[in-house]
Amino acid sequence: MFIEQGYKGINSWWRFAITTVCTAGIFIGNYVLYLMMTAEEMEKVYQSMSNIPANLSLVANLIPFAFLLGLLFLLVRNLHNRSILSLTTARNSVDFKRIFFSFSVVVLASIVVFVVSYFVDHSDVIWNFNPAKFFVLFLISLLLFPFQIGLEEYLFRGYLMQQIGIAVRNKWFPLVLTSVVFGLFHSANPEVARMGFGVMFFYIGTGFLLGIMTLMDDSLELALGFHLGNNLMAALLITSDYSAIQTDALFRYSGVENPVDILNEMIVSIVIVYPIILFIFAKRYHWTNWKAKLTGRIQPQNLQNAKTTENAPNNI
Known part of the structure; x- marks a missing residue:
């Protein structure tokens, strides 16, 4: 019933257009700019960005997400007349244990993979720890990354998934479209320009x-939880010259990037x-009926139920 939560609001086309343009503007702008610029111009932009202190650059990159997430919530609540709870889950309340479990899985997996690869070959990995800079990075990451991943998840997997789903009356199309668009909107990241468009398969796959x-x-x-854990590890654990965001992480990869190895x-x-x-998630949360969940149609008999089950005073 997650996509059907969209029926709890007012879904006029112009409300959808206003909300999408206002909140996805940063992604649309980056993508259009990326398409218009030459490779040489993009390299100059990346070079100028690398000259900015890492923590200052990180703050400048993340602050807009806080305002845009607040704007998305404001538009959903007041323009669509929906609760933020309906944008988050089909259950009666947010399950923070799920967020923490997913976060823990990706953090543990990232650390294990890094430790194994480090002991196999760490010739190009250098210790980069600076206590003062890392402490500032840690605070910035804890404070601002939740806004960044929050906007991306609430926009792509929440708002757009639901609005497109109720428009086409199925689940597979919004899954495919939002995944592809999510990947394309990362095309302006430095690693894409330096290693080729093949990197986009990773973003789309994610x-x-x-x-x-x-x-x-x-x-x-x-x-x-997954997105937050992944981005925090990318910022805190190891950085490189071709990372999307340069940080004062614990380690730095000093080798020359090999597109083939990275793509592999x-x-x-x-x-x-x-x-x-x-x-792991399927076993823990007893997922069943995968085909219907991922490709099934949205049944008309569920629509009225979705409209009438919301208890607004108890929602976030």
Whole structure:
């Protein structure tokens, strides 16, 4: 019933257009700019950004997400006349244990993979720890990354998934579309320009992973936890010159990036690691009926139920 939560609000086309343009503007702008600029111009932009102190650059990158997430909530609540709870889950309340469990799984997996790879070959990995800078990075990450991942999840897996789903009356199309668009909107990241468009398969694959979590669990909770854990590890554990966001992480990769090796690592993540993570969640939360959950149609008899079951005073 997650997609059907969209029927709890007012869904005029112009309300959808206003909300989408206002909240997805940062992604649309980046993508249009990326398409218009040459490779040389993009390299100059990345070079100028690398000259900004890492923590200051991180704050500048993350602050807009806080305002946009607040704007999304404001528009959903007042323009669509919906609760934020209906945007989050089909259950009666938010299950914070799910968020914490998903967060813990990805953090533990990231640390284990890093430790194993470090002991296999750490010739290009250098200790980068600066206590003062890392402490500031840690505070910035804890304070601002929840807004960044919150906007992306509530926008793509929440708002757009639901609005597109109730428009087309099925589940597979919003899953595919939001996953592809989620990937494309990351195309302006430095690693895409430097290693080729093949990197986009990783972003799109990650979009599918998060979308499957959302539809199978009827909520954003697992996707929120996974996305937050992933981004925190990317910021705190190891950084490199071609990372999307430069940080004062514990370690720095000092070698020359090899597109083939990096693409192989991404393929391993999509083909092996992601299915394992889904298997863990499926066992823990007893997921069943995958075909109907991921590709089924939205049944008309559910629509009135979705409209009438909301108890507004008790919602977030």
